[in-house]
Amino acid sequence: MPPLLRLLNLFASYGSRVVLRGVSLDVAAGEVVALVGPNGAGKSTLIRVLSGVLPARGGEAQLDGADLLRLPPAQRAQRVAVVPQMIHLPESFTVSEIVLMGRTPHLPLWAGESQHDCEVAWSAMRRTNIENLADRLAGELSGGEQQRVVLARALTQEPRVLLLDEPTAHLDLKHQVTVLELVRELARTEQLAVLVTLHDLNQAALYADRVALMQRGEIVAQGAAAEVFTAERLSQVYDVNIAVSTHPSRGTPVVLADGAR
Amino acid sequence: MTPRPTNSAPLTPARSTAGPAPHDLTHSRGRSLRLLLLCLAVLAGAALLAVGIGSVALPPQAVLALLAERLFGLAPFTAWPDKYRTILFDIRLPRVVFIAITGAALAPAGAAYQGLFRNPLADPYLVGVASGAGLGATLALTLQLPGTFIGLSAVPLAAFVGALATVGVVMLSAQVGRHMPISTMLLAGVAIGAFASACTTFLMLRTPEGLRRAFNWLLGGYTGGGWEPVALILPYVGVGLIVLQLHARALNVLQLDEEQARQLGINVERVKLTLVVAATLMTAAVVAFGGLIGFVGLVVPHALRLLGGPDYRRLLPLSAIGGAAFLILADLAARTVLSPQEIPVGVVTALAGAPFFIFLLRRLKRSVF
Numbered sequence: 001m002p003p004l005l006r007l008l009n010l011f012a013s014y015g016s017r018v019v020l021r022g023v024s025l026d027v028a029a030g031e032v033v034a035l036v037g038p039n040g041a042g043k044s045t046l047i048r049v050l051s052g053v054l055p056a057r058g059g060e061a062q063l064d065g066a067d068l069l070r071l072p073p074a075q076r077a078q079r080v081a082v083v084p085q086m087i088h089l090p091e092s093f094t095v096s097e098i099v100l101m102g103r104t105p106h107l108p109l110w111a112g113e114s115q116h117d118c119e120v121a122w123s124a125m126r127r128t129n130i131e132n133l134a135d136r137l138a139g140e141l142s143g144g145e146q147q148r149v150v151l152a153r154a155l156t157q158e159p160r161v162l163l164l165d166e167p168t169a170h171l172d173l174k175h176q177v178t179v180l181e182l183v184r185e186l187a188r189t190e191q192l193a194v195l196v197t198l199h200d201l202n203q204a205a206l207y208a209d210r211v212a213l214m215q216r217g218e219i220v221a222q223g224a225a226a227e228v229f230t231a232e233r234l235s236q237v238y239d240v241n242i243a244v245s246t247h248p249s250r251g252t253p254v255v256l257a258d259g260a261r
Numbered sequence: 262m263t264p265r266p267t268n269s270a271p272l273t274p275a276r277s278t279a280g281p282a283p284h285d286l287t288h289s290r291g292r293s294l295r296l297l298l299l300c301l302a303v304l305a306g307a308a309l310l311a312v313g314i315g316s317v318a319l320p321p322q323a324v325l326a327l328l329a330e331r332l333f334g335l336a337p338f339t340a341w342p343d344k345y346r347t348i349l350f351d352i353r354l355p356r357v358v359f360i361a362i363t364g365a366a367l368a369p370a371g372a373a374y375q376g377l378f379r380n381p382l383a384d385p386y387l388v389g390v391a392s393g394a395g396l397g398a399t400l401a402l403t404l405q406l407p408g409t410f411i412g413l414s415a416v417p418l419a420a421f422v423g424a425l426a427t428v429g430v431v432m433l434s435a436q437v438g439r440h441m442p443i444s445t446m447l448l449a450g451v452a453i454g455a456f457a458s459a460c461t462t463f464l465m466l467r468t469p470e471g472l473r474r475a476f477n478w479l480l481g482g483y484t485g486g487g488w489e490p491v492a493l494i495l496p497y498v499g500v501g502l503i504v505l506q507l508h509a510r511a512l513n514v515l516q517l518d519e520e521q522a523r524q525l526g527i528n529v530e531r532v533k534l535t536l537v538v539a540a541t542l543m544t545a546a547v548v549a550f551g552g553l554i555g556f557v558g559l560v561v562p563h564a565l566r567l568l569g570g571p572d573y574r575r576l577l578p579l580s581a582i583g584g585a586a587f588l589i590l591a592d593l594a595a596r597t598v599l600s601p602q603e604i605p606v607g608v609v610t611a612l613a614g615a616p617f618f619i620f621l622l623r624r625l626k627r628s629v630f
Contacts, residue, residue, distance in 0.1 A: 051524045077526030084524070090379075090516035092571045101514050105526030110507045112574070157525070 004029040004193040005068075005161050010059035012042075012049045019045045021217040022059065027193040029160070032184050034204035035197040037214030038238050043197040044085065046214075047165045050195070051082045063161060077105035081154035085165040085197075087146050091139025095149050098138055099125055102156025124155035128182065144175035151179070155186070162186070164196040168203065176200075180207040205229060205252040213237060229253040235261065293575045296568060300579055304586040308361065311593040312353040316600075319345055319353075356483045359491050360592040360606070361585035363547040364557055366498040368584025369577045370540040371558025372565075373505050376512040376573055377536050378443050385544040385558035388450035388537065389427035392457035394548045397423020398478050399461045403471035416478065417490070417549035424545035427457055432537065441533060443519075480605030481552030482595065490550040501543030502581060508536055509573040516571070556610040557584050557591075560618045567621050587614070 003026035012020040019042050027033045035043040048054040050061060052073060061068040063079055071079070081102070089098055102124070103117040113121075125131050128148040133141070141149065147167060154162060164183065168176035184207050187194045198204045204211050205225035212222040213229075215237045221228045234242040234255060241258040313319045327349055329335040370385035378387070386392075401419035431453050435446035461479075465472045478484075511532045514522045519529050544558075565579045591609040598604060 053520050053523050073523065073528050074526035077524060080524075082521075082524040084521060088518045088521070090571065092566070093513070093516065097513070097572065098517075101517070101525060104510070104514050107510070109511060112510075 002065075003027055004064055005195070006060075006062045007046075007050075008060040008062070010046070010049060010061065011057040012045055012054055013057050014045075014054075018057075019217050020049065020056075023214075023217070023219055024059075025195075025212055025219060025222065027161070027195055029191040029193050030188055031210070032187045032194040032196060032208045034208035034211045035195060035214060036199075036201055036204050036211055040216075041214035042217040043214055044165050045217075047082065047163045047195070047197060050161070050163055051080055052076050074105040077157060077159075079159055080161045080163065081157040081159035083147070083150050083154050083162070083164040083167055085169060087143075087150050089138035089141070089146055089149065091137060093138050094134070095130060095136050095138060095141070096121065096125070096134040098149055099130075099152045099156055102153040105157060120158060121152070121156045124152040127155060127186065128152040143170045144172070144178070147171065147175070147179055148182075151182070155190070159192065161193045161195070164194070166197055166199060168198065168200065176203065183207070201225075201229060201234070201255040202247075202252075205254070206247070206250060225253050229255055293569050293572075293579075297575075297579060297582070300582040300586065304361075304582050304589070307586045307589040307593075308357055311357045311589050312349060314593060314597060315348070315353060317344070317348055319349060324349060351487060355486075355488045355491055356592070357589055358488075359483055359494070359551070360588050362491065362494055362498050363551045363554060364561075364584035364586070364588030365581040366494070366501065366543040366547045366584075367554065367558040368561035368580035368587070369502060369505055370544045372562035372573070372576055372580045373508075373512065373536050373540045374558075375562060376515060377533060377540075378447060379516060379518075380447070381563065382559075384555075385540060386548075386553065386555075388446060388541070389431045389454050389457065390424045390541055390544045390548060391553050392454035392461070393427025394420040394424035394545060395461045395479055395553065396427070396457045396464075397421070398549075398552075399464045399471070399475040402475045402478065403464045403468040405471075414486075417493075420478075421545050421549035423457075424548060425541065427453060428537070428541045428545075432534075440530060443533070446537075477605070478552050481554035481607040482603070482605050483551065483592065486550070494546040494550060497546035498543045501539045502577075504535060504539035505577050506574075508532055509577050512536070512573040513571075552605075552607070554588070554607045554610060556607070556614045557588055560610075560614045561587055564618060564621055 005027040007023055007025045010020050010023040011018065023042070023046060025033070035046060037043055045054065049056050050068065056069050068076060068080070099121045100113055100117065102121065103113055107113065107117070122131070125134065128151050130145065130148050130152055133145060133149070138146070138149070151167075162183070167179050167183070171179065180203060183194060183196065186192055196208070198208075208225065210223055211225045211228050212219045213233070214220070220237060221233060229244055231242055231244045234244065239261060241261050243256045243258040245254045245256065246252070247254050309321050309324060312324055313321055323341045323345055327341060327346060331350065367385050371383070374383040374385060374387050375381060377383075397419040398416050400423070401416045431446065431449045432441065434449040434453065435441050437445060461475070465475050484490075511522075511527050514525055514527050515529070515532070517525075522529050561584045562576060562580045565576055565583050569575050569579055588606070588610070591613060592606045594613065595604045595606040595609045598609075
């Protein structure tokens, strides 16, 4: 079965600074791929390119055979949903109003939401466990709740591909685990191709099916975390001494800093 | 913070089979319909009051009978003096309709700018309309241009052209590649607005005889002309309102931020351009004839946000009706409080609007925006 999302030799730049240098990556439906790498490696840039915020300078992104980079904005948003890193929600809108905004790419500019749209939104809110927040104002939500509201909005788009940019960055440990487990479960049940950037290599090892390690705009290694996360490779990419051990109960690699190089 | 009043309606009851029914996510619409009807009632009452009050009082039943006679060809139930007809149709009604259209343009334009710039301080004059119209009108007044030009009065024409030209310069200056960043546009608007205002002041000081007339124009208000200004501004305001309403949901999505709006499939640059052009055209049209009536475009949308929530699909029509009602009442006060002298209506809108707005803010104590 061909992968749902296929990136071929993608290039992107901010002005004259090239930030993606030939990225090629496949993500299958139902699969979670974690993008890891040091700051400035190009992880967030890749998310921005795939979500149409930053134009690609070269290469291809195919979604189920269609040319993702040349789709009109609404059609792209019907297929690709994003949970951005910095979540900014207008504080006087209610949670249900914000989740319903996920129907935007499916509606003509002037149309109101139908009963079907409300049902899709409501089911997304059930999946993310925020039904009880429906009438709350966004300004009253905690960080973890905001994260789930944005995830519900993304699901309301009924996408094929879900992109998440550092979804655990501002959350405590419990909420980090909850979000990542939810994302993995959604990938399975909704057959979503999930691409998630993570700073925490241990989380990537625990929750992703495959990892892609980026350095200076390129993917330097990809595959199962146990193969990619070697002490030698990580020490070189992160420019810090790194020791790799094994998770006592899960058996996945555990990555620990081991002093400056 | 307290929950928004429109959203306290109960959930739809759960069906007995197949688990809970989907939450009625649109249940706030019933409340806003009531708010809409309330605003319409206030508008009708204000209009009736405003056409009735003056040196010759027209009783409401006379106004209604004369309107029925004129609009539907119904024979009057009672004979009213002919001069009532003249006062109503030639003097008071054109003024009230003009001022209502002005309010119905300025308030939604202000709401749209506040949404577009995600800035609660934005008003319809933000990106150069006011300073440009002021410069155009002052040029016409101080340079003693001929009274009419291709059949149109010179001052409104100059004000309209000045407003459009200034906003055009602001938009061109704010262009970065194919994008028009909102913050750049705001700064360009402030800078170019300050330049145009400085030119206006210079012209006014140069020609003392034009100063008073220009100053009067800047303060705003109805300047006569019967039904002609109404006919001239109505197309701009009508089309502008329709365009704004068509983009109301896009404005909601833009409240997230531009990047998220793009990721939700909104063509952000096209929406921004369309909204700025529509809001500018309707504002420039009413400013050309009515001068710079301040505060309506700032306060009315905020007041209605407090009452009806932030959804632009409801806020824009509510602002149009609320702005019309507010300005009718302000204009009524402007011509009656110190009668026979008229106060500029912009003075009334600020004097009455500011305390009312502060009252609302204190009363509701929740985030306006």
